Structure formats: structure tokens, C-alpha cells
Amino acid sequence: MYSRPLVRFACLTMLCLFAASTADAAQLYVGATSTDITPRLPVSLTGQMRTRIAKTVESPVTANVLVLESRDGDKSLEHVVFVSCDLVCIRGGIHEKVREKLKDQLPGLSLQKVIMNATHTHTAPTMIEGRYTLPKTGVTQPAEFVEFAAQKIADAIQKAWNERQPGQVGWGLGHAVIAQNRRALYEGGWAKMYGSTSAKDFRGIEGYEDHTMEVLCFWNDKDELIATAVNIACPAQAVEGRSTVNADFWHPVREALKKKYGDQLTVLGWAGAAGDQVPRPMYRKAAEARMMQLRNLTLLEELSRRIVAGWEEAYAGAVQEKHADALLKHEVRTIELPLQTVSEADHERITKEIKAYADDPSKVWIKNWKQRVLDRYDEQQAGTSRPYSMELHTLRLGDIAIATNDFELFTDFGTQMKSRSPALQTFVIQLCGPGSYVPNERAVRGGSYSAIIESNLVGPAGGQVLTEETLKSINAQFKK
Incomplete structure (x- = not known):
């Protein structure tokens, strides 16, 4: 006769083995594609305080789609759709329109699990009517562009969804000096975005810079690299002042990676928490310009070179550990953030x-x-103002975590999320909504654009609530 403790132990062991075998049975499915969302020209561009009409295209603006699904046999366990867009923000109702166009089109797809983010290029079409004074005819209007792009994106999602296939995922960490903090700090404690660093009263750069690069790689069952997501704490605004359509540094990055790994590769650009960052030098400008001239590179080519080198560094690790059965969890919930008070x-x-x-x-x-x-x-x-309502997505994919936010979130908040997260690597994707800066306390004390009330719908207190709610969700997904 066996003792009761031994029987209980044996039963517990069998249950654990069954649970492990069930988890191991989960198979990752992957679908990916890209679509050109460049509209008919001329078109108004957004991202500056002045009206710009583009009549030429230097590089197309695209939407890049990644579908992930976890299955146990024929049973779907979880899924998510990522759409990375060469836009300044996700605004003008485009997210709602994409979901509306997908309604009842793809059985099994939860529209709530479609995530869209912008790379923050400032040379992409305007999406809000009345933002600039535009001619009534002869120019693609903002509402026209939103309708056009939403249909193209919905079609691309359908394609990626219908073509999902068994796949594998790997993750890696690279490094690339792309971002510099763009707020100069002066004697007396005041700050200025893009302020002069050669002025007599200049005392330093205001905040931290994150030069790490979080990378995800996806392979199909033929072991072909079909998608990669590249998370850099920097907006894509190296050529922000031009009056031509341009996807900024993400275009040469995509072209370089496709040239080496094949045209089937879809590259998603994910801007990390980077409300106080810029991909241009704040000091040593002459030395930087000289080196680019000696290497015969433009600024976009130089940034692309650095990003691709950092990506290869991450890929060298990711390719050694491919996971076909990575655990996929996806939580979507609405959180409320306090508004910054208008004094x-x-x-x-x-x-x-x-x-x-x-x-x-x-x-x-x-x-x-x-x-x-x-x-x-x-x-x-x-007394009628309401908190900012934000759709928060958090995901667990194997050992890594992914979290989204609507804003140009200052880097300190992203640093908190990454440092306090239980995940091996944490990807923070900003600009999954209409934007507006969320500064830290230090920046508000310094003042200037990006940290004044005109720039801030949500302030430092709201940024901290966002951080805590994000970490609460991630921690729950990593509980044993």
C-alpha cells in the first residue's frame, strides 16, 4: 500500500507533466506582409507647424504587418496583429477605420487585438482635417488619405492572416547610437528643445539616452527569415523639415536588410519611449558631418548603417535560439490617466x-x-473634464514582454518599464495612438516645447500611472 502523501505527490507530478506537455504542444504561427500607403500627389505633410505640400516621393511610406498566433493542434490559443506605419501618429480615426473594414472578414480575429503604431516620420501625409490651411482641390485631403490608407492596411492584414504558417521566433539585443536627448539644459535650470550647446550658459544635456536595440526575428517552416521587429528608443525624424514624402531612416534600413535576407522579409519599425530624443547630433556636429562626408554617406545612410549593424549583433544571438512553441499571452485593457492641470x-x-x-x-x-x-x-x-482613456496592450512572447502606449513618452518612463519588468527583454512601443508628449518632472521644471502645457495632455503624474499599470500587467503575465 502506498501512503497518501506519495499518492498525492505522484498525482501532482503527473499533472505537472501533463501541463508541460500541453504547453509544449502550442505551435507558433506567423504571417507577414508589407503594403505601400503613399497616396496620390500632391499631398499635405504633417509634423511641422507650417503647411507643406509634397509633389514628389523620396521614399514610399508603408504599413508593415505581422500576425502571430499560438495553436494547440487546430485550436487557436491566442493571437495578435501588429501594424507598423510610416506615419507621424495613429490619428484621424485610421485605427477605427481599419478595424471597421476588418469586421466579419476574418473569422477568429479579435479586432481588439489589432495594434497599430507610427514610426513618427514627419514627412508623411496629414491625417486630420483643418490642421493646416489647404487648397480645396488639387491636393489629397487628410480624410481621403485616411480612407485610402485604412483600406490598404485592412487588405494587408487579411493577406498576412490568411497566409500565416508554422514558424519560429528568436529574440536578441543589439546596440546602435541613433538617439540623442534633444533638450539642452542651461544655467538656472531652464531647458530648450534643440537649444544651442555652444552657448556660454549651456550646462549639459537634460536626460538619459537609450542606445539598446530590442529585436525579434521570425522564421517560417522552411527556415526563411520572413519578419523582424526592431525596437529603437528614437523617432524617425532625421529629415523632418523636407517637403517630400519620405519614410525617413526606416526605408534604407528595410532596403539593406532585404538585400541581404531576401524580399520576403517584412521589417517593422517600433519607436521606443523617446519623447525627448532625436536622431541628429546635438553637439560635435561638425565632426559628425565630416565623418559622414569622408564615408560618402548621407545622414539617412549613416543612421541605417548603424541600425543594421546593431540588428546584426542582435540577430547573431536570436538565430541561435529559435522557438516554435514560445508562450503567447496578450492582454488588452483600457486604463485612465490623469490630465495635466491647466494653471x-x-x-x-x-x-x-x-x-x-x-x-x-x-x-x-x-x-x-x-x-x-x-x-x-x-x-x-x-468640472466636465475626464481622464485620458488609453487602450493598453501588453504581451508575453516566451521570455520577452511587449507594451504599448499612445504617446511621445519620455525615455525615463521606458527605462523604468524595462528595468522593473520581470522579462528578459521588454519592448516598449510608443505612438500607438494620437500622440502628445508625456514629460518627466525634470523636463517640466525646465520648460520649453515638449514639456509645456500646450504639448502635454498627460503630464508626469499620468506617465507614472501608465508605467505602474504597464508593469502590473506584465508582472501578471510572468507569474509562474
Whole structure:
């Protein structure tokens, strides 16, 4: 006769073995594709305070789709759809339109699990009507572009979904000096975005820079590399002031990787927490320019060279550990973030400033930007303002975690998430919504664009709530 403890131990062991075998039975399925969302020209460009009309295309803007699904035999366990877009933000209702067009089209697809992010190129089409003063005819209007791009993206998602196949995933870490903190700090504690670093009262760069590169790689059952996601804490705005359509540094990166690994490769650009970063030098500018000239490279080519080198560094690790059965978990929930309070002083200042723009059509962007603060103040005074409602996605894929946010999130918040996360690597994807900066306390004290009330719908307190809610969700997914 066996003792009861031995029987219980044996039963527990069998249950553990059964659970392990069930987990091992899960198979990762992968689908990936890319689509060109460059509209008919001429088209208005967004990302600056002035009107720009593009009549030429230097590089196409694209949407790059990755579908992941975990299956146990014929049973679907979990799935997610990532769409990385060469846009400034996900705004103008494009996310809602994509989901609407997919409704009832793909059995088994949860529309809530479609994630869209922007690379933040400032040379992509405008998506909001009335943002700039535009001709009524002869130019692709913002609403036209949103409709056109939403249909192209929905079609690409259907293609990637229908072509998903057994695959493998690997993850790696690389390094590339792409981002520099763009806020210069001066004597007295004040700061300025893109401020002069050669001024007599310049005292340093305000914040941290994250030069790591989180990389995911996906192979099909033929062991062909079919997709990669590249997470860099930097927006794609190296050529932001031009008046031509341009996907910024992601285009030469995609071209370089495809040239080596094949045209079947889909490259997703994920901008990490980088509201205070820029891919251009803040100091040593002459030395940087000289080296690019000696190497016969443009700025985009130089950035691409660094990113590809960092990606190869990460790939060298990822390719050694491929996982066909990586655990996939995906949580979607709505969180509420406190709004930044509009002070009496800010209200008084902006009320005076906005009068200067009232009758100047070229200043419509600035006028609307400031008017939104006054509207917020009125709601605040009336007691009708509501917290910012954000759709938060967190995922576990094997040993790694992925988290999204709507904003241009200052790097300190991303550093917190990565450092406090239980995952081996944590990918933070910003600009999965309409944007607006979320600064840290240090930046608010320094002031200037990106850390003033006009720039901040959500402030440092909201950024910390976002951080805590993100980590709470990730921690739950990594509980044993």
C-alpha cells in the first residue's frame, strides 16, 4: 500500500507533466506582409507647424504587418496583429477605420487585438482635417488619405492572416547610437528643445539616452527569415523639415536588410519611449558631418548603417535560439490617466498669445494647438473634464514582454518599464495612438516645447500611472 502523501505527490507530478506537455504542444504561427500607403500627389505633410505640400516621393511610406498566433493542434490559443506605419501618429480615426473594414472578414480575429503604431516620420501625409490651411482641390485631403490608407492596411492584414504558417521566433539585443536627448539644459535650470550647446550658459544635456536595440526575428517552416521587429528608443525624424514624402531612416534600413535576407522579409519599425530624443547630433556636429562626408554617406545612410549593424549583433544571438512553441499571452485593457492641470497663469498667457494668430492663415496649426489648452481649461473649470482613456496592450512572447502606449513618452518612463519588468527583454512601443508628449518632472521644471502645457495632455503624474499599470500587467503575465 502506498501512503497518501506519495499518492498525492505522484498525482501532482503527473499533472505537472501533463501541463508541460500541453504547453509544449502550442505551435507558433506567423504571417507577414508589407503594403505601400503613399497616396496620390500632391499631398499635405504633417509634423511641422507650417503647411507643406509634397509633389514628389523620396521614399514610399508603408504599413508593415505581422500576425502571430499560438495553436494547440487546430485550436487557436491566442493571437495578435501588429501594424507598423510610416506615419507621424495613429490619428484621424485610421485605427477605427481599419478595424471597421476588418469586421466579419476574418473569422477568429479579435479586432481588439489589432495594434497599430507610427514610426513618427514627419514627412508623411496629414491625417486630420483643418490642421493646416489647404487648397480645396488639387491636393489629397487628410480624410481621403485616411480612407485610402485604412483600406490598404485592412487588405494587408487579411493577406498576412490568411497566409500565416508554422514558424519560429528568436529574440536578441543589439546596440546602435541613433538617439540623442534633444533638450539642452542651461544655467538656472531652464531647458530648450534643440537649444544651442555652444552657448556660454549651456550646462549639459537634460536626460538619459537609450542606445539598446530590442529585436525579434521570425522564421517560417522552411527556415526563411520572413519578419523582424526592431525596437529603437528614437523617432524617425532625421529629415523632418523636407517637403517630400519620405519614410525617413526606416526605408534604407528595410532596403539593406532585404538585400541581404531576401524580399520576403517584412521589417517593422517600433519607436521606443523617446519623447525627448532625436536622431541628429546635438553637439560635435561638425565632426559628425565630416565623418559622414569622408564615408560618402548621407545622414539617412549613416543612421541605417548603424541600425543594421546593431540588428546584426542582435540577430547573431536570436538565430541561435529559435522557438516554435514560445508562450503567447496578450492582454488588452483600457486604463485612465490623469490630465495635466491647466494653471491660471498658463490660461492667461495663452489667451494673450492666441490673439496674434487669429487672422493669419499660415498660423492655423499654432492657433489650434493653443486653443485646445483653453478648451481644456473651460472643461476643467466646469468640472466636465475626464481622464485620458488609453487602450493598453501588453504581451508575453516566451521570455520577452511587449507594451504599448499612445504617446511621445519620455525615455525615463521606458527605462523604468524595462528595468522593473520581470522579462528578459521588454519592448516598449510608443505612438500607438494620437500622440502628445508625456514629460518627466525634470523636463517640466525646465520648460520649453515638449514639456509645456500646450504639448502635454498627460503630464508626469499620468506617465507614472501608465508605467505602474504597464508593469502590473506584465508582472501578471510572468507569474509562474
